[in-house]
Amino acid sequence: MTRIRHPLPDADWPSRDAARAGRWFQPIRLNQITARTRTWVPAMVPWRATEDGLVSDDVLDWYGRFAAGKPGVLVVEATGIRDVPSGPLLRIGHPRFLPGLQRLVARVRDASEGETRLFIQIIDFLAVRRRPEPAKFFGRFLQITDRHRAACGSEDEVSCRARLGAMSDDELRAALTEREYRDLAFGYREEVRDTHLPHIAELPRVLPELFADAAERARAAGFDGVELHFAHAYTMAGFLSRRNDRQDGYGGTRERRLRLPLEVLARCRAAVGSDFCLGLRLLGDEVIHGGSRIDDAVYYATELARAGADFVSVSKGGKFEDAKQPAIGSAVYPYTGPSGLECMPTVFSDAEGPFGRNVHLAAAIRRGIHAVGLATPVVTSGGICTFAQAESILARGDADLVGAARQTLADPDWFRKVELGRGAEVRRCIFTNYCEGLDQKHKQVTCQLWDRAFEPEFAGPRSADGKRRLIAPPWDPDADESVGSGRTAP
Numbered sequence: 001m002t003r004i005r006h007p008l009p010d011a012d013w014p015s016r017d018a019a020r021a022g023r024w025f026q027p028i029r030l031n032q033i034t035a036r037t038r039t040w041v042p043a044m045v046p047w048r049a050t051e052d053g054l055v056s057d058d059v060l061d062w063y064g065r066f067a068a069g070k071p072g073v074l075v076v077e078a079t080g081i082r083d084v085p086s087g088p089l090l091r092i093g094h095p096r097f098l099p100g101l102q103r104l105v106a107r108v109r110d111a112s113e114g115e116t117r118l119f120i121q122i123i124d125f126l127a128v129r130r131r132p133e134p135a136k137f138f139g140r141f142l143q144i145t146d147r148h149r150a151a152c153g154s155e156d157e158v159s160c161r162a163r164l165g166a167m168s169d170d171e172l173r174a175a176l177t178e179r180e181y182r183d184l185a186f187g188y189r190e191e192v193r194d195t196h197l198p199h200i201a202e203l204p205r206v207l208p209e210l211f212a213d214a215a216e217r218a219r220a221a222g223f224d225g226v227e228l229h230f231a232h233a234y235t236m237a238g239f240l241s242r243r244n245d246r247q248d249g250y251g252g253t254r255e256r257r258l259r260l261p262l263e264v265l266a267r268c269r270a271a272v273g274s275d276f277c278l279g280l281r282l283l284g285d286e287v288i289h290g291g292s293r294i295d296d297a298v299y300y301a302t303e304l305a306r307a308g309a310d311f312v313s314v315s316k317g318g319k320f321e322d323a324k325q326p327a328i329g330s331a332v333y334p335y336t337g338p339s340g341l342e343c344m345p346t347v348f349s350d351a352e353g354p355f356g357r358n359v360h361l362a363a364a365i366r367r368g369i370h371a372v373g374l375a376t377p378v379v380t381s382g383g384i385c386t387f388a389q390a391e392s393i394l395a396r397g398d399a400d401l402v403g404a405a406r407q408t409l410a411d412p413d414w415f416r417k418v419e420l421g422r423g424a425e426v427r428r429c430i431f432t433n434y435c436e437g438l439d440q441k442h443k444q445v446t447c448q449l450w451d452r453a454f455e456p457e458f459a460g461p462r463s464a465d466g467k468r469r470l471i472a473p474p475w476d477p478d479a480d481e482s483v484g485s486g487r488t489a490p
């Protein structure tokens with residue numbers, strides 16, 4: 001594919017009156033709640049929870065900063081539903097997480113003066129291990145089978161391991177199964193089709209309850225809604241994938257692939273009640289070989305809407321299957337391959353470019369939902385960074401809410417600035433994914449446009465190495481209006 005560096009789209013910011021009359025700044029009802037505007041901040045993991053998955057002061061500062069920009073809906077990062085150690089990823093799988101989550105809700109309420117509706121994305125994920133040292137893989141991890149013995153011409157396990165360790169890449173591809181080779185080259189990674197593993201076989205029995213407990217806890221903490229994470233590289237998206245060939249009634253046909261997501265939704269609904277906003281995020285296209293496409297996604301979204309989902313947020317790609325090979329000692333990261341680029345498109349793109357690249361998927365899903373007589377709101381995101389883009393998406397009826405993740409990270413106040421007719425002051429995202437590079441390394445996520453802005457007297461929180469500020473500089477709406485970047489990137 002020829003890569004082109006695309007310029008940022010012209011912003012042509014509206015006046016205050018034009019912005020306020022625009023569709024993006026009109027309210028929308030989601031179950032019993034009303035979002036003041038149709039602006040949406042999709043989930044972004046910032047790597048700021050404690051090692052035990054608790055809400056830290058840095059988590060409070062991060063979401064408080066987004067809330068100060070008063071988006072209509074702010075979605076808290078993918079939050080783990082199990083009570084198992086997961087490093088500094090936020091968790092919700094036990095009552096001990098409640099007090100921190102309650103503080104988070106209170107912080108967002110305060111910072112947005114009650115104007116932002118706060119949702120939390122809840123997630124289950126399967127084990128992914130780091131790419132092993134070959135010596136360890138052949139010495140310990142690999143289970144020696146008859147296939148290996150035959151390839152080595154040796155019955156003795158110790159000498160078989162030694163011989164495998166000395167083989168060339170071509171010889172190894174023949175001696176190992178495809179899966180064993182992948183474990184060696186990329187690191188061990190579980191999939192939903194590994195039903196020979198008891199804990200994978202039992203996922204359909206345990207996940208509805210785990211999701212439901214988490215959703216109930218989210219409601220108890222005071223969140224306005226829950227987003228079930230059925231997208232990207234994680235467990236529930238694995239069930240929806242066309243590659244899911246489980247033989248236990250939860251894989252194979254489209255209907256069976258959707259069975260567990262429907263059961264999770266139903267169990268969550270029973271737990272949170274009919275008056276609580278419960279929606280989900282799914283993939284409009286997995287963008288991997290043999291993966292689900294838009295026709296699958298339209299079917300899934302329509303059935304989930306029929307089953308009572310209150311919104312459908314549409315993403316794209318972000319899979320392990322086509323991710324780049326990690327270095328030895330690192331774990332595979334699902335946003336490094338072609339599907340990852342579709343999830344977080346950069347200015348280095350094909351002729352179509354990154355801006356609003358995934359909107360057509362949301363549009364097809366919305367048409368499918370409307371075709372069965374429903375009006376479940378659909379959220380789109382992916383390379384959206386101007387008022388004009390949002391307005392044309394809404395005017396065409398391609399989506400009901402328009403999300404911006406990286407543009408909001410670059411400038412958490414940008415919705416307010418646009419709404420106040422001060423778009424010229426927006427600090428515009430340059431879409432080169434410095435932030436995503438930090439996420440990949442599990443480093444605290446910041447934006448390159450502001451993380452070294454220490455002057456004049458910065459005393460706020462810094463990254464673990466002290467080199468980067470952790471939250472965007474404040475914006476004073478009463479300050480000089482002439483400062484800003486206008487149509488060009490800083």
Ligand SMILES: Cc1cc2nc3c(=O)[nH]c(=O)nc-3n(C[C@H](O)[C@H](O)[C@H](O)COP(=O)(O)O)c2cc1C
Binds near residue numbers: 046281
């Ligand atoms: C640092 C970072 C972390 C992200 N974490 C999540 C996440 O937890 N859950 C999720 O569904 N998407 C996650 N995403 C994807 C975004 O929600 C969004 O779909 C993507 O960035 C494309 O939108 P944008 O072009 O507006 O940034 C993340 C993106 C970034 C940049």
Ligand code: SF4
Binds near residue numbers: 410429449
């Ligand atoms: S680091 Fe780059 S891609 Fe990420 S939000 Fe900032 S400008 Fe945008």
